[in-house]
Amino acid sequence: MSLPTQPYKGTRDFYPEDKRIQKYMFAKLRQVVESFGYQEYDAPLLEPFEVYAAKSGDELVNEQLYSFEDRGGRKVAIRPEMTPSVSRMVAGRRQELAYPLRLYSIPNLWRYERPQRGRLREHWQLNVDLFGIDDISADEEIIQMADSILKALGADSHEYVIKVNSRKLLKRLDEHINLSQDKARQLYRIADKKNKMTDEQFKQEIFEAGLDASVDFFFAATIDKLPAPLNESEEAENLEGLIARLNKVGVNAVFDPGIVRGFDYYTDIIFEVYDFEGANNRSMFGGGRYDGLVGLFGVEPVPTVGFGMGDVTLQNFLVTHKLLPELPSETDVTAILIGDVYDQAQGALSGLRESGVNIAVDASDRKLDSKIKHAVKSGTRYALFIGESELSSGKLKLRDLTKGHEDELGLKEIINKFAKHP
């Protein structure tokens, strides 16, 4: 009986043409976040189970976590998110690290989900975190950076909107309308779905839960239209200031009282980036402030703002808005050997490679036609013909396989044409 060729359910194989798309996206992400002074870190794929049990939220831990006992009886989990790992790392060097501390990573994460559009069991996620700043400038930088990434990938401001809210403001609401902690949780769960429901559906759920007093809050179009005294609270003022500053630097940010975020650890400003695709209005990714997480690891807390941006939703966004460029093969040239010149050709091939030309060799004894066909199929744009006479004359035929055009070039000319690091 033979083994199946499909990958594990809800995951992807990345053939070179798929991997190229991911590499293109990740290179842009790295470029933008490094331009803001963020430095890359990484953490192990497995973490002790308790790291997530603490603060990641019940649904994730009880239903979605990949956890098991290792051969030594330790309960471990495959990371479903990166925030607990980076918080652990910062706690581990709380005193030695320099603040503000800017960190990013692009880990793969695992959740046991029913696979569907935008949701897979394995995905990669850019994680960006700014540690050590307790004022609104940190929130501004993080949201501005999320915006810069989308723009660097070619998106226009009118193709998405960044919706901002505040957990502290939500807490004020709870106090104002006198909600128990349980009732408040229920309210957040309903609010979290607001952007997927009609206004009527939302109101009905709110009324059925006996949360009528919260309706005015969730239908406030702007901060100044929030029910008094919330509209004059410090939290409202803060939020309004943040949005004004973001708008001033060209970020399409708006207040949305229905933004709640799933994780338990957020403490203040939270945001989500929405795709404006036709009638569709989908949350792509988000983040916020979580000042308490580093402190769970037994050190003095560190104020932190961050976000996570997944590769699946990002790629869907780029495809929908036609923002993915043509990505050519990394291989510049297929060298087609004519006759038995494998050994003689090594000098020329090494010289080209060391000068930064990417060359695959076809030394098979197939017919010339068949070799050319395979070079085309492999996605390489150019073929370079190397036989006895070419090696002795030092002039090689380079054929553009997309146009059929052919040039006779010396090694130096070939290097100049392709070299990425001259």
Next chain:
Amino acid sequence: MSLPTQPYKGTRDFYPEDKRIQKYMFAKLRQVVESFGYQEYDAPLLEPFEVYAAKSGDELVNEQLYSFEDRGGRKVAIRPEMTPSVSRMVAGRRQELAYPLRLYSIPNLWRYERPQRGRLREHWQLNVDLFGIDDISADEEIIQMADSILKALGADSHEYVIKVNSRKLLKRLDEHINLSQDKARQLYRIADKKNKMTDEQFKQEIFEAGLDASVDFFFAATIDKLPAPLNESEEAENLEGLIARLNKVGVNAVFDPGIVRGFDYYTDIIFEVYDFEGANNRSMFGGGRYDGLVGLFGVEPVPTVGFGMGDVTLQNFLVTHKLLPELPSETDVTAILIGDVYDQAQGALSGLRESGVNIAVDASDRKLDSKIKHAVKSGTRYALFIGESELSSGKLKLRDLTKGHEDELGLKEIINKFAKHP
């Protein structure tokens, strides 16, 4: 009770200075293998358990594999090696892919090991595979590429040696001295340890196992000194030809009858790269031909040669031979804001960032001295001072924090100094 800050046993946290080393190594690996026409692929971290049960070898599957049941009752494993995954992927598109097919990946792999020097539970490994060539040119290319990688990282030929052997030749030996399959396995297990033992210890183990007839084979210094008729076999001739061709292109390759390799799936040429560090003679990494693995997935077999190179042993090698360069922070500049100019500075900061200058901002209300101290601590080489007067004059003070030297520069001059993509 607070959570522990240590990573899971046998794994590493990568703080930015650690990650930079890994990024440096991986960039070199990518550069070299892409220059040989290899393209990057990736596969999911989890695979069905059966994929490894088939051919990875008993020790790995029974003692080292991280395997468990998912929430749907499927038996899965965290990949301990990449070869089965890439074989599965090639089988999945056996007909559509163009051959020769050159693929590489740098996955993280997991094995339940007792952590020690060079062995961790999580490591990254460059995997390079060449599919579709059944003659010795494929083995030559793969070994030459392994050699080119070490040279690109600054190593000299005399700092390592590539030891080559052949599974087919070992099989000839088994036939010649009439070994049962069980006895042959036992012989391979002993041979695999030969390079870690003295000759006396090795002989003793061989004699104790009743394998006396194999001794002449394992002490043959060159191929022509193998016991007859093995010395005149097709396999010996092939191996001799390969080594001669490798030597001709400057690869320090030698015959070593004690090279066996652990995996069950190898079918012909096998090799291991040894570090010549003083008296130390450690196997760093290796590979070989495995023509049968793709066929296990229910398709026509594909001849394949490949190798895997782990990051832990590679980094140890580079450190031992003093080949790791100083790696500066990705952040070029810390912008130190003077006074409340955060909003006004945004235009200048965005302009610099979009032109490829990596800038971290310190907008805190700490004293200037303290800000400079933190910039130094963060590892950034330059500080850029931005206040009201600098913004109105357009001239900014740039201080080299390593030398104390200061320049007054316009934005264009700063861009020219740092821009990586002008």
